[in-house]
Amino acid sequence: MSKKVPPTIQAIILDMDGVITDSARLHAKAWKQMFDEYLEKVQGKNFDPLDIGKDYKRYIDGVSRHDGVRAFLESRQIALTEGNPEDDPEVDSIVGLGKRKNNIFLDLMETEGVEVFPDTLEMVKKWKKEGIKLAVISASRNCRRILEAADMLRWFDIRIDGEIAREQQIPGKPAPDVFIKAMEDLNADLDRTLIIEDAIAGIKAGKKGGFPVVVGVARNGEDEALRNAGADIVVHELTELENIMETLKKPRETATLPHALESFQDIITDIEGKRPVLFFDYDGTLTPIVEDPNAAELAPDRKKIIQQLSDQFTIAIISGRGLADLKSKVGLQRLIYAGSHGFEISGPNGLEMQYEPGKEILPILDEVESKLKKRVEAIDGCEVERKKYAIAVHYRQVEAGKVAEVENAVEEVLDGQQRLKIGKGKKILELKPDLDWHKGHALNWLLNELDLAAAQNHPIFIGDDITDEDALKALKGTGILVGSHGQKTYADYRLKDTGEVYGFLEELGNWDKGNS
Numbered sequence: 465m466s467k468k469v470p471p472t473i474q475a476i477i478l479d480m481d482g483v484i485t486d487s488a489r490l491h492a493k494a495w496k497q498m499f500d501e502y503l504e505k506v507q508g509k510n511f512d513p514l515d516i517g518k519d520y521k522r523y524i525d526g527v528s529r530h531d532g533v534r535a536f537l538e539s540r541q542i543a544l545t546e547g548n549p550e551d552d553p554e555v556d557s558i559v560g561l562g563k564r565k566n567n568i569f570l571d572l573m574e575t576e577g578v579e580v581f582p583d584t585l586e587m588v589k590k591w592k593k594e595g596i597k598l599a600v601i602s603a604s605r606n607c608r609r610i611l612e613a614a615d616m617l618r619w620f621d622i623r624i625d626g627e628i629a630r631e632q633q634i635p636g637k638p639a640p641d642v643f644i645k646a647m648e649d650l651n652a653d654l655d656r657t658l659i660i661e662d663a664i665a666g667i668k669a670g671k672k673g674g675f676p677v678v679v680g681v682a683r684n685g686e687d688e689a690l691r692n693a694g695a696d697i698v699v700h701e702l703t704e705l706e707n708i709m710e711t712l713k714k715p716r717e718t719a720t721l722p723h724a725l726e727s728f729q730d731i732i733t734d735i736e737g738k739r740p741v742l743f744f745d746y747d748g749t750l751t752p753i754v755e756d757p758n759a760a761e762l763a764p765d766r767k768k769i770i771q772q773l774s775d776q777f778t779i780a781i782i783s784g785r786g787l788a789d790l791k792s793k794v795g796l797q798r799l800i801y802a803g804s805h806g807f808e809i810s811g812p813n814g815l816e817m818q819y820e821p822g823k824e825i826l827p828i829l830d831e832v833e834s835k836l837k838k839r840v841e842a843i844d845g846c847e848v849e850r851k852k853y854a855i856a857v858h859y860r861q862v863e864a865g866k867v868a869e870v871e872n873a874v875e876e877v878l879d880g881q882q883r884l885k886i887g888k889g890k891k892i893l894e895l896k897p898d899l900d901w902h903k904g905h906a907l908n909w910l911l912n913e914l915d916l917a918a919a920q921n922h923p924i925f926i927g928d929d930i931t932d933e934d935a936l937k938a939l940k941g942t943g944i945l946v947g948s949h950g951q952k953t954y955a956d957y958r959l960k961d962t963g964e965v966y967g968f969l970e971e972l973g974n975w976d977k978g979n980s
């Protein structure tokens with residue numbers, strides 16, 4: 465795996481007790497029963513009982529059985545012999561007490577059962593579908609048994625539990641070794657592996673291991689303790705991690721990105737037996753930027769390359785242009801088109817979508833369009849382009865000294881208008897519905913609608929402008945930026961210009977032919 469790829473998630477390692485199953489509750493109960501009985505035996509009726517919120521969390525949760533016995537007794541200044549592996553549960557030794565607790569735990573499991581947290585099941589299924597590798601780790605030697613009873617074992621590629629750790633002499637948490645071992649067995653990279661833990665010892669282990677993001681699960685409001693232990697993010701349910709990839713993606717300077725043609729082999733390695741699904745922006749990506757927006761035609765030889773590729777791959781063009789304009793400019797039947805930044809979509813087999821909440825903004829756009837046209841008609845070179853769900857005000861051909869006039873005009877017309885927002889592009893100001901819908905949503909909508917969101921597909925998005933960043937950010941695949949738009953980017957790779965885009969597409973087509 466290339467080290468150049470950005471920190472999108474490749475693998476997730478989940479702790480079991482308290483994250484996947486509610487078995488932490490049973491463990492806590494068993495520890496309390498065992499220790500309270502023992503403390504009463506050695507200290508009499510006035511013994512100080514184990515406090516689950518304090519003692520269990522601090523000394524026992526997440527660590528191995530024997531480490532838990534040792535740490536708790538030490539906190540109470542009670543010295544106890546280690547004992548030996550053959551000790552019966554009745555023997556007062558570290559081993560004996562551990563066995564005593566385990567018997568109580570197994571009885572509780574039998575009588576109370578173990579439940580899977582529904583939010584975890586939902587996310588595990590989702591991650592699995594997205595092709596993320598999953599491992600479960602646990603200090604518990606009953607891990608396999610618990611997961612089997614809960615019908616959860618099948619979701620995990622790798623399991624490192626108390627039994628395996630003992631056999632292979634892997635040090636337990638707070639040492640990071642179990643996480644490192646799980647990551648290695650998953651064949652994942654450290655900088656692309658996420659840890660999910662609910663125990664303080666586990667959070668510390670994840671941080672010590674150098675994992676970029678350790679998520680703390682505070683199901684009972686223990687947010688602060690988990691944060692203090694080093695958790696990078698604290699959630700109460702795993703469904704809060706729904707958009708974790710987006711949250712974790714960090715924009716970078718374009719110049720620091722690897723070149724997509726030079727790194728072609730890395731990109732192919734990343735695709736690894738999956739089907740590429742291609743998403744392109746239009747202006748600046750498939751056609752070079754030109755002075756007159758109406759003149760941005762797709763050259764016949766380039767159209768041919770896209771047509772040939774559409775025999776091999778699903779291709780969608782997601783553009784800021786209006787849908788009708790985009791379709792007529794590209795003119796290829798098999799493609800999917802998303803116009804007005806994804807507000808209007810159309811494709812083969814009756815695929816049609818208009819983003820419903822946008823429809824009620826249409827009369828507002830009509831009104832603003834006519835006001836704008838009147839307001840800027842005296843500014844030489846300024847052009848207003850109406851798409852169904854947006855209005856572009858072009859100033860590429862406006863004298864540099866008069867650009868501020870265009871900006872003022874747009875702001876003036878928009879003044880007091882709450883339903884529209886201003887976006888920026890290449891020498892363009894755009895008025896768009898102030899709604900949470902953009903190229904990134906459109907991309908994910910298409911993947912779901914076309915049943916292409918599954919792990920066997922690999923989306924590739926190529927774009928050049930600020931509005932393409934929404935798609936690059938939302939993308940779970942390979943993002944390529946063409947040229948530079950002057951801001952940081954969520955892309956993974958860069959290409960110099962549209963010429964290189966076609967070079968890349970030809971390489972991709974040839975690679976695919978050689979592969980099939």
Ligand SMILES: O=P(O)(O)OC[C@H]1O[C@H](O[C@H]2O[C@H](CO)[C@@H](O)[C@H](O)[C@H]2O)[C@H](O)[C@@H](O)[C@@H]1O
Nearest residue numbers: 746747753754755757760783784860890891892
């Ligand atoms: O999302 P895209 O497909 O890249 O569309 C973005 C805008 O592209 C067009 O404007 C840009 O390209 C013009 C032609 O090269 C250029 O003259 C202009 O300065 C650029 O901003 C299009 O006219 C807009 O509607 C799109 O929003």
